Amino acid sequence: MSDVKKTQKPSQAEIWRAARLSVAPMMDWTDRHCRYLHRMLSSQTLLYTEMVTAPALVRGGALHLLDYNPQEHPVALQLGGSDPQELAQAARLGAEAGYDEINLNCGCPSDRVQSGTFGAVLMKDPARVAECVAAMQEVVDVEVTVKCRIGVDEQNPEEVLPEFLTAIRDAGCKRVTIHARKAWLQGLSPKENRDIPPLDYDLVHRMKADFNALHISINGGIATLEQAQAHLDAGLDGVMIGRAAYHQPTEILAGADHLIFGSGQVADPVDVVQKMVPYVERHLAEGGRLHQITRHMLGLFAGRPGARAWRRTLSEGAVHEGAGSEVMLQALERVAPLAEAVVN
Structure with a gap:
């Protein structure tokens, strides 16, 4: 079983290893209580906060959104925003709070996120994303990562995803999680965007072949540890699981330390x-x-x-x-x- 005792911040190498399996940031779900429960099930899986908007932290002063239990390490803060300087200020607050990673949301398709010009709509502006990544990296010592889609609306993922990855790589991003679906910003609800656009796992695997230096995790539709291991065996660096980890936490997380990380027992x-x-x-x-x-x-x-x-x-x-x-x-x-x- 998982027995969480370590509360010290993990090293960079430990975080990269933890990213072999992560639990996706999910609004209204992956709050600090959820993350503590997940940590009781797996001592090694990388956990993510719900998305926290940079304006809420910087302009709203909502620093309570950064609360977490030290036992949650390794734990990453996901930020939403599109203004490089505001994101830099929010990233600094997250790093000062002790988070092990700052992640930029470039995948959420909700109307509220679009109105703030961030989330999946940023797939249309890789130069801005690169500027945001560079600004955040300049002010924090922890790693800045990106979570994105393979494209949005009428974009051709075969063209836009390599362009996007090139931009963030050149800005210094070394780790990215790709949700292997397009996001349709018009015509589909956020819930429909989680299911209706077809998955393209092959494209994500090809991106790993083309961007070998990037640490690439895959997300979307993965519901078992066996499926996760298959992606790892095929050459990807990590797998992120969302709804399955929330609705069947024991099935996904209790055996993760043993099956995915090769150490530890199955949690009871x-x-x-x-x-x-x-x-x-x-x-x-x-x-x-x-x-x-x-x-x-x-x-x-x-x-x-x-x-x-x-x-x-x-x-x-x-x-x-x-x-x-x-x-x-x-x-x-x-x-x-x-x-x-x-x-x-």
Whole structure:
């Protein structure tokens, strides 16, 4: 099982190794409570924050958005923005907060992101992205990375993706995550953009062949560790998993240390729940609510006998005023014997 003890910042080499498998930044999902849970399942996987906009930090002073637990390392901050100087200021704040990596979002297709001229729309302006990367790198010691799509709207990915990668590489970016789908900024919702545009894994693999010096991770539609390992075996440097890691965290993360990183044991979800109790109690003592944490735990036993009873007991009990960790333990009683039988 994963037993998180190390709270020191990892070295650059350790971060690159951690990037063999990462959990995608997901709005409203990968908050600090979600990341702490994921760290209990895997001590080595690279974790990402939700996207934090540079204006929120620089103009809005919303520094609470940078809160995290030291046990989350290695952990990366994803920024959204398009103004090089503002992004540089936000990157400095992130580095000062202790994040191990600053990632620029060039892949989100939401209307709100487009209105701010950042996210996937930046695929249309690689020169600006390069300027942003250079500005951030100038003021921080941690690595600045990029997450992008293969293209947007009517762009030809075969043409625009190499141009984009060339621009950020020449600006000093050494690591990039590519969501292997186009983003359609007109006509598709953000949810539809996660499923409808076809995946082009082959293109991402060809980019690795053409840009061998770049550390390239692939993202999009990958739902098992076996699929992740296949991409690694085929020559990619890393794999980023999103929704599957959130909805089936045990299936994806519990065995990651052993299968992807070649060290450590498979985490026991029952043990993970018990390890979450002190964290929950600290959160409650600080005025938090139980459901703020447990909403991320509903999928811990996904696909296993007792999973429905776990979800129902937890989701119904956690929202009550004054609900405490006993609700989590009561839910565990419904599933623990069955889970232990599976694990053992």
